[in-house]
Amino acid sequence: MLGPQQSSFVMYDEEFQRISAVIDKLLRESNAKVIFLVDKNGQLIAGCGETEHLDTTSLASLTAGNIAATGGLAKLIGEKEFSILFHEGEKDNIHISIVAQRVILVVIFDHRSSLGLVRLRVKKASDELATIFEDLSEKATEMEKTGNVDSPFAEITDDDIDNLFS
Amino acid sequence: MSFINYASREINCKIVYYGPGLCGKTTNLQFVYQKTAPDAKGKMISLATETERTLFFDFLPLALGEIRGFKTRFHLYTVPGQVFYDASRKLILKGVDGVVFVADSQEERFDANIESLENLKVNLEEQGYELEKLPFVIQYNKQDLPNCTPIEELRELLNPGGVPEFTACAQTGEGVFETLKAVAKLILLELKKGGAGA
Numbered sequence: 001m002l003g004p005q006q007s008s009f010v011m012y013d014e015e016f017q018r019i020s021a022v023i024d025k026l027l028r029e030s031n032a033k034v035i036f037l038v039d040k041n042g043q044l045i046a047g048c049g050e051t052e053h054l055d056t057t058s059l060a061s062l063t064a065g066n067i068a069a070t071g072g073l074a075k076l077i078g079e080k081e082f083s084i085l086f087h088e089g090e091k092d093n094i095h096i097s098i099v100a101q102r103v104i105l106v107v108i109f110d111h112r113s114s115l116g117l118v119r120l121r122v123k124k125a126s127d128e129l130a131t132i133f134e135d136l137s138e139k140a141t142e143m144e145k146t147g148n149v150d151s152p153f154a155e156i157t158d159d160d161i162d163n164l165f166s
Numbered sequence: 167m168s169f170i171n172y173a174s175r176e177i178n179c180k181i182v183y184y185g186p187g188l189c190g191k192t193t194n195l196q197f198v199y200q201k202t203a204p205d206a207k208g209k210m211i212s213l214a215t216e217t218e219r220t221l222f223f224d225f226l227p228l229a230l231g232e233i234r235g236f237k238t239r240f241h242l243y244t245v246p247g248q249v250f251y252d253a254s255r256k257l258i259l260k261g262v263d264g265v266v267f268v269a270d271s272q273e274e275r276f277d278a279n280i281e282s283l284e285n286l287k288v289n290l291e292e293q294g295y296e297l298e299k300l301p302f303v304i305q306y307n308k309q310d311l312p313n314c315t316p317i318e319e320l321r322e323l324l325n326p327g328g329v330p331e332f333t334a335c336a337q338t339g340e341g342v343f344e345t346l347k348a349v350a351k352l353i354l355l356e357l358k359k360g361g362a363g364a
Contacts, residue, residue, distance in 0.1 A: 008168045008357070016173030041261025042225075042241065043169040043178045057208045057227045061241065065213075065222060068257035152170070152234050153177075153357040161354050164230045164238060165347050 009039060010143075015136045019046050022128045023105075030121035031113035033092065037129070038063050038104045045103060059106070063096060067104050086115065097122055100130035167261045168357060176237045179353050180261055181346075184286045185268035186278035187219075187247035190307040193336040194268060195226045195242055198346060201339065202228060220246040223258050230350070240350060247282065256289045264301035264353040265290075266345055268336075269324055271306045271314040276323075283324055301352030303330045305345045310335040 023035045027049050036047035036056060042064035047056055070082050085096040095107040095118045105126065107118050169178040183191040192212065199210045208227035215221050224244040231238060245255040267286065269279045287297050304325050306317060317333065325331050330348045334341025 008170050011169070011171040011173055013173045016171070039169065039261075041167060041169070041180060043180075043261075045169075045171075055209055058211050058225070061225045061227075062211065065257070068260065069222070069254070072253055072257060152236050153354065154360065156233055156354065156358050160233050161351050164233065164350070164354075165343075 009043070010140055011045065011136070012139065015132055015139075016046065018132050019129065020048065022125055022132070023048050026107070026121055026125040030107060030109065030118045032107045032109040032118065034106075034108040036060065036106050037099075038106065040064055040067065040102065040104065049108075063104055063106055067096065067098065084119075095119070095122065097126065099126045100133055102133055103129070105129065168263050168353070170236075174237075175235055176239060177233075177357070178239045178241060179263040179350075179357075180241045180243065181264045181266065181349055181353070182259060182262045183242065183244040183266045183268055184255075184282065185247055185307075186270055186275060186282040187249070189247060189268045189270035189275070189279075189282075190334075190336040191244035191247060191268050192220055192224050194266075194305070194307075194334075194342050194345070195224050195244055197336055197339045197342045198228070198242065199226055201343070206230070219248065220244060221251075222246065222254050233354070238354075240353075242346075249281075252285065252289070255285070256292060259289055259293055259295075262290075262293075262295070262300070263356075264349040265297070265303075266349050267302070267304045267324070268307050268334075269304060269320060271308045271320060271333075272311055273313050273315050276315055279320075279324060298327065301349055301356055303332070303345055303349045303352065305332050305334045305336075305341060307334045307336050307341075309333045309340070310338070 019037065023037060023046060027035050032049060034049035034051055034054060037045040038060040039045055042061040044056055044060040070085060074082050081098060083098045087094040092108055092110050097105050099105050105122060107122060109118055183194055185191050195210060199207060206229050211225040213222035226242040228240045228242060229237060230240060243258050245258045267283060290297050306320050332341045332345045334345060336342055
């Protein structure tokens, strides 16, 4: 699904709802402040919690950069990847983990939670998320096979594109 | 690889500015940032050294407007141009939808341009892409300087395939939006065909 051989990464309503339900539950069960899900290229997939004061776009891009850099480090020492990163701050902490080798799960939490609790809950949520992304991947393959790629861009005209820049 | 989100009705694409050190990639992004309406842009992030050389990347998210009810967003990245940051450059090319090659038109940087373009091809191939199949445009930057290589010569070596090309002076902004528009347009046309990226 997320390999270079695929043209686009497509998110459908149904899977988006399922993902949102999983991260909402994780937010409650881990007493976290913010949770978001990013693809490895830095695109924000979903988020929940106290996101209104956060620049989630920048966070997503930097998280992906961080994972890419640590992934590069891992390869240099002969590891496949470092699947968990943890940054400890004075008040807030960030727990970053890779789900199903595809997407990045970011949990921001403070003293109301603990690293142990976050790790425990993340593990369970990761399995659920992995299943959803597996389904999404199958759906994409299916769509491609049947030629039923429902691209909203199939019908765009040159005028549509030019209008973007007017 | 573009990201189409039916739930939020958004489409996100990634554009990477590539080129030799000090060719003006960051300056391109800074000009776009300065000249874009506040509601259409996010924060520009620069991971740079104390001497303002790009260390990892610059990042600028842009929202261009809607096409067929889908919000169109472009994420602009630059790579660090200095030769020894190659490991970082490779990482930034992941998931790229379109590439802008910023060439430094000064005579003394002629070889650096060729080296960087070769490096781009090699790094793309490692990720499973072919430059020839990607939306790709070239910008001949620093045209305001007196010691420029003639365009014909630059073209012959850097653009034998005849991709869209633009002369520019990123500091004054000349050619910056033309370049961005051209690559964005190629990406959208690729999406229309249903085969963005590799």
